[in-house]
Amino acid sequence: MTSDPSLRDDLALALRLADAADAVAMARFDAADLRIDTKPDRTHVTEADLATERAIRGILDAERPDDAILGEEYGTSGDTARRWVIDPIDGTHNYMRGIPVWATLIALTVDGVPQVGVVSQPALGRRWWAATGLGAWTNGRDGEPRRIHVSGVDDIAHSSISFQSIEQWDDVDLVPTLERLARAVWRDRGYGDALPYMWLAEGRLELVAEFGVKEYDIAAIAPIVREAGGRFSAFDGSDRLDAESSLATNGVLHDDFLAFLHAEDAP
Template identity: 60%
Template sequence: MTEQPPAQSADLAFALALADLADGISLPRFRSADLRVDTKPDRTFVTDADTAVERAIRTLIESERPNDGFLGEESGRADRGERRWIVDPIDGTSNFLRGVPNWGTLIALEEDGEVSVGVVSAPALGARWWAETGTGAWGLQDGADPRRLRVSGVERLEDASLSFQSIEQWDQAGYLDPLIALSRAVWRDRAYGDMWAYMALAEGLVDIVAEFDVKPYDLAALAPIVREAGGTFTDICGSSSVWGGSSLATNGLLHDATVRVVEAARQD
């Protein structure tokens, strides 16, 4: 018998409604001939879809959850109270503007400094993933019934699949040698990129994901999904916060071994 997701809390239901709202804005703009693309001061791209999605999400949050705070990639921070919604309107903007379907909206709820709800919606892939602390991680593809997500049971680095995301990130962070050491320690290394690598980890398809130069809105929605699927999600130094500027997500069984390889290579 297929396992069914538990009844949704009001917060999770609201997060999923926000994802529906985002999909209805972003998907029609994907591969559109008149997509407007600008360059931000940090030299990253932003499209009219990014700003429209974030504006719509923020407006609905302010209307339906007026006592909650908000942190969005495009509009910044507006803190109120002990609860805060953290949103990346389009994670994978470079993919979006090039017509690559690996992009999605990331929606998270942080309560008292801990992320409790995460939703990742990737409409161009026909996929969505979500989790709330204590209720498991779930996903669906092309409208099929939700299925519970579980990380892999791989126990040895030499059998593991690693997504390192970007050589440039590791190099600029001063971690190029650890990346090379990890690539030699694992069975397979690829750069799947952006949110999809973490969702592949939660589905048991990848065993280790790590990257640098990431902000809370890049990671907040991902962390509860990985953790509720049975994995471990920290920064590269082992802190469970999503505010450390780096990430290391594993199936849990490989976390300590991965950290040891990274630390040993840093010391050489």
């Protein structure tokens, strides 16, 4: 093991972690006897969530023993500037219902800044990845890596957006703002979870906004959006990952969307 791995090395490792995670998660996807439990916060967790995170942690313990880890299911281990952030199955409710829209999210943050991100959706046969300075990529139809970039749409009225769920906006008393936004854009849909962020990075959407998110929900997404030329922030415009909100745009419209969503005359 090198004492100071480069981001290129870290990205290569993150992709191998995703390979291992895909194998574990897909082995139990849509299984009739899948074990499902309820966590103290009343959200669901499956045996696959736990097994997938254990598989990722096992590789990190062997290859990056000095790095810290934050995982949704097993919490935090270590306290260093370099920290791997893992959501073993983002979209557990889809996973446990046999809906193929779920992903493993793997990130590396350095001093709290996301530098490497991998979003792997094996049930759809798709994966996206990025590292600071190395661009954002996905697997093309032919299996070859293809660089991706956000759209150049520069008018909110011509934009296509994903708002995740109405419930999220209701929890922060912003349903009237969402309704106003939906009337202002060309198209709005609640696609949900990590996938719409990846569509944004590919230039298919111009905004994705979400509330109630944790660091492990968004750390892997941020570098992909940014390396694709977009912007990623909290709802207040800050770069914090602990603000429990996210706002991803094609960059061109980021300030316009922030101004629209925080307009003084907004309900």
